[in-house]
Amino acid sequence: MLNLFNKALSLPEKTAIIDSEGSHSFQKLNTYSDQIASFLLQGNPDLNEKRVAFMVNPDFDYVKIQWAIWKAGGIAVPLCITYPLPSLTYVIEDTQTEIIIAGPEYVELLSKYAKEKGIRFLNLSDLESSGSSPILPEIESSRGAMILYTSGTTSLPKGVLTTHANIESxxxxLIEAWKWTEKDHTLCLxxxxxxxxxxNVVSCALWSGATVEFLHPFDAKQVFGKFLEGKINVFMAVPTIYFKLVSEFESSSEKEKDALFECMKQFRLMVSGSAALPVSVMEKWxxxxxHYLLERYGMTEIGMAISNPYEGPRKAGYIGKPLPGVKTRLVDEENRPVDSGQPGEIQIQGPSVFKEYWGKPEATAKSFTSDGWFKTGDVAVIExxxxxxLGRDSVDIIKSGGYKISALEIEEVMRKHPLIxxxxxxxxxxxEWGELVSAALVTQEPMDLKVLNQWMREQMPAYKTPRKYLILNELPRNAMGKVVKNELKKLFNQESK
Known part of the structure; x- marks a missing residue:
């Protein structure tokens, strides 16, 4: 029995999940996932790490399917519910998926493709099965558990294979670092x-015996409505969500603002991650x-590795200190440790680090040093x-005129301008320069870029100020709210033609 499922046995009557259909107990989650695991097995003793892709809305159904895949011995491949078919087929074909499960909303999108490719296709609506307790395989923690895809902000997405041991680590x-307990109640957006x-949200909560509430699709007013019910005490989101919630708050009446403030200050923990949090948003929140939001640092390949403290000072603009059991180091381009206070690439070692990039042994080998450290590609300094x-070496570190310049530092300064x-x-x-520092802007109103440039030069050294500007209605982002910088570069290149 995997550790993740233990609370389903020890707290059977407790509410595990709340969604638009109501409340679901740990016992119900355990029973339904057992039955679906049996359905997936079709009388076979073990799926033996067959890849099972599933496209299911974020709710009770999602979790029961994920648990069922793991209980049956499969490797779970969750599909993004907003992706078009070509993006989905890339993941399905890259993982050599053998079973596809689709919620009713996605059957039409995927069923024809699955039939053409000869892939076993299951409609979520047909998976409810009754019967006696199924016989399920024993799952070793060293076995493959899940393949998630990198965000693809710098290259074609790669499938990140994690084992059950990686996931449990x-x-x-996080449960140790962020003090999760069965008394917690979190909202998953x-x-x-x-x-x-x-x-960070679903699995930490369920492992701890806490309750996960789902809200889909995102609606800022509804989020605050959930807060005001007084049950939620742990909240995690990305900077774009916090930005939208701040805007919603500012449009509320004074009475509503007072009620929300009193409600939110009772929360135990609020976390921001997946993209850099502007200091301005931190201060507004x-x-x-x-709450001074807890910022942390992680990647698909490593889970979470560095975090501001749960107890103790949190520093805006900083990702904190290494989490328990995680080894970190900063190195230069020759893999030599850097001097104190100097920038270097973050490298990570520990049981949470992924097993391999699926089907890409060369990419896997390149991502590790000869002595087993994972190379994150992110540049940081310890202060x-x-x-x-400071940014990703490939997209956020700009090499211009002999300087290495942090794009994130420039962005943080620009966001302080009242019209940006x-x-x-x-x-x-x-x-001439190697690379030109170039800024894409979304503005409140038309701006005089010469005036902006002069303002920038008053905020930071001249060599860091942008030499090229582009005004956009919105920035290209991926599903986690990260700006896709390769798409930004394409827009600048189109502009210059």
């Missing part, structure tokens, strides 16, 4: 094809909720014991 580390939603991210709603900074190839 990721979950137990995050996509469930990413580690943030699957591990503190003013409206009483007073806290890690501060959002921004993304990239390096565009240039013969």
């Amino acid at each position: 990721q979950i137990s580390t 995050l996509p469930l094809h990413h580690v943030h939603g699957i591990i 503190k003013a409206i909720s009483g 007073e014991g806290y890690f501060r991210i 709603k959002d921004c993304g900074v990239v390096g565009i190839p240039d013969e």
Whole structure:
């Protein structure tokens, strides 16, 4: 029995999940996932790590399917519910999926494709089965459990294979660091094809015996309505969600604001991650909720590795200190440890680190050092014991005129301008400079870019100020709200033609 399922046995009557259909107990989750696991097995003793892709809305159905795949010995491949068919088929074909499960909303999208490819297709509506307790395989923790795909912000997405042992390490580390208990009640707004939603929210809660409430699709007013019910005490989101909640709060009446502030300040924990949180949003959230958001750092390949403390000072703009059981180091381009206070690539070692990129042995080998450290590609500096991210070496570190410049640092300064709603900074190839610092802007109203440039030069050294600007209605983002910087670069290149 995997550790994740233990609470389903020890707290059978407790509410595990709340969704639009009502409340679901741990016993119900355990029973339904057992039955579906039996259905998947078709009388066979074990799925033996067959890949099972599933496209199911974020609710009780999602969790019971995921648990069923694991109980049957399969590898779960959650599909993004907003992806078009070509993006879905890339994942299905790359993982060599043998079974596809679709919720009723997605049957039409996937059933014809599955039939053409000869893949076993299951409609979620047909999976309810009764009968006696099924005989399920014993699952070793070293076996493959899940394949999630990298965000593809810098290259074609890669399938990240984690074992049950990796997942258990990721979950137990966060439960210890963030003090999860069965008394907690959290709200899940995050996509469930990413580690943030699957591990940090859903799996940590269920392992602890806590309750997960789902709200889909996202609606800021409804989120605050859930808060005001007074049950939720743990909340995790990405910066774009916090930005939208701040906007909703600011449009509320004074009476509503007072009620929300009193409600939110009672929360035990509020976390932000998956993208850099602007200091301005951190400060606004503190003013409206009483909470200094806990920022943390993680990746699909490693789960969470670094976090601001649950108890103790949290520093805006910093991702914190290594989590329990996680080894970290900063190195230069020759893999040599950097001096104190100097920037270097974050490298990670520990039981939470993934097994391999699915079907890509060369990419796997390149991502590890000869002595077994995972190379994150993220550049950081340690200041007073806290890690501060400077950016991804490939997209956020701009090499211009002999300088290495952090795009994230420039973005943070630009967001302080009263007319700038959002921004993304990239390096565009240039013969003279190597790369030109270039900024895409979403503005409140038309701006004089010469005036903006002068303002920027008053905020930071001239060599860091953008030499090229592009005004957009919105920035290209992926499902987790991260700006897709390669798409931004394409927009600048189109503009210059």
